[in-house]
Amino acid sequence: MSDTSSGRGKVVVNRCMSLDGFIAAAGHVMDWGAGRQLADFVGPDEFHEIAAATGAMLVGRRTSDVGDRMEAEKPGSVDYPFSGPVFVLTHRPPEPPDPGITYLTGDIGEAVATARSAAGGKSLEILGADVAAQCLQRGLVDEILVYVLPVLLGDGVRFSPPGLPRIDLEPVSATRSRSVTILRFRVRK
Numbered sequence: 001m002s003d004t005s006s007g008r009g010k011v012v013v014n015r016c017m018s019l020d021g022f023i024a025a026a027g028h029v030m031d032w033g034a035g036r037q038l039a040d041f042v043g044p045d046e047f048h049e050i051a052a053a054t055g056a057m058l059v060g061r062r063t064s065d066v067g068d069r070m071e072a073e074k075p076g077s078v079d080y081p082f083s084g085p086v087f088v089l090t091h092r093p094p095e096p097p098d099p100g101i102t103y104l105t106g107d108i109g110e111a112v113a114t115a116r117s118a119a120g121g122k123s124l125e126i127l128g129a130d131v132a133a134q135c136l137q138r139g140l141v142d143e144i145l146v147y148v149l150p151v152l153l154g155d156g157v158r159f160s161p162p163g164l165p166r167i168d169l170e171p172v173s174a175t176r177s178r179s180v181t182i183l184r185f186r187v188r189k
Contacts, residue, residue: 008116008121009053009055009116009119009120009121009122009123009124010123010124010142010143011112011116011123011124011126011135011140011141011142011143012054012123012124012125012126012141012142012143012144012145013126013132013135013136013141013143013144013145014050014125014126014127014145015132015144015145015146015147015159016146016147016149017146017147017148017149017159018148018149018151018152018153018156019148019149019150019151019152020152020153020154021158021159022153022154022155022156022157022158022159023129023156023157023158023159024129024156024157025153025155025156025157026155026156028062028063028156028157029156041147041149041150041177041178041179041180042147042177042178042180042182043177043178045177046175046177046182047177050145051082053122053123054082054084054119054122054123054124054125055084055118055119055120055121055122055123055124056084056085056086056087056115056116056118056119056120056122056124056125057082057084057085057086057087057115057124057125057126057127058087058088058089058104058111058112058115058124058125058126058127058131059086059087059088059089059126059127059128059131060088060089060090060127060128060129060130060131060132061088061089061090061091061092061128062128062129062130063127063128063129063131064088064090064101064128082125084118084119084120084122085102085115085118085119086100086101086102087101087102087103087104087111087114087115087118088101088102088103088104089104089105089108089111089128089131090103090104090105091105093105108131108134108135108138108140109138109140112124112126112135112140126141129157129158129160129161130161133160133161133164136160136164136167136187137164137165139187139189141187142186142187143172143184143185143186143187144169144184144185144187145182145183145184146159146182146183146184146185147180147181147182148180148181148182148183149179149180150179150180167187167188168187168188169185169186169187169188170185170186170187170188171183171184171185172184172185172186
C-alpha cells in the first residue's frame with residue numbers, strides 16, 4: 001500500500017475505455033473516433049491535474065509501439081502534459097533504443113520499484129494491458145483511473161484480460177469532464 005505522507009506516491013493504472021469495456025480497438029488502435037484522442041474528450045483542467053500528479057510512467061512495449069506509430073502518423077496525437085521519466089517494460093528493447101526512455105526487463109515488482117523511485121513522491125502511472133494485469137495480479141496497484149469515453153467499439157482489447165483473478169475495488173470518485181466520465185477506484189488489499 002502506498003504512503004503518500006512519506007513521499008511515496010500511488011501506483012495508478014490509467015485507462016481510457018469505451019462504454020463496452022475496450023481499452024483499444026481491434027489491432028490495438030487507440031483512436032477514439034474521427035482521429036480524436038483523449039485530450040479531445042477531457043477538459044484541460046482535469047487532464048493537466050492528472051498529469052501534474054504523475055511523476056513517472058511504466059508502459060508496456062506494445063502500448064509504447066502503438067504510441068510511437070500514432071505519433072508518426074499524426075504528430076502531436078499522443079501529447080500528454082507530463083515531463084517525468086518513462087520506463088518501458090519489455091523482453092526485447094528496440095535497436096536503437098529511444099534515448100528518452102529507460103527500458104526495463106525482468107520482474108514486474110522490480111520494474112514498479114524502479115519506476116516508483118524515479119517518480120519523486122508523485123504517482124507512478126501504469127499504461128498497457130499486460131503490464132497493468134501483471135501489476136494487479138501481484139497486488140502492486142493502489143488505484144485505477146478510468147476515462148469512460150462515449151463510444152461503443154464492439155471489439156478490441158478488453159479492459160482486463162481473461163484469467164485475471166477477482167479484485168475488489170472501492171469507488172473513490174466519479175466526475176464528468178466534457179463528454180467523459182472519469183472514474184477512480186482504490187484497490188482493496
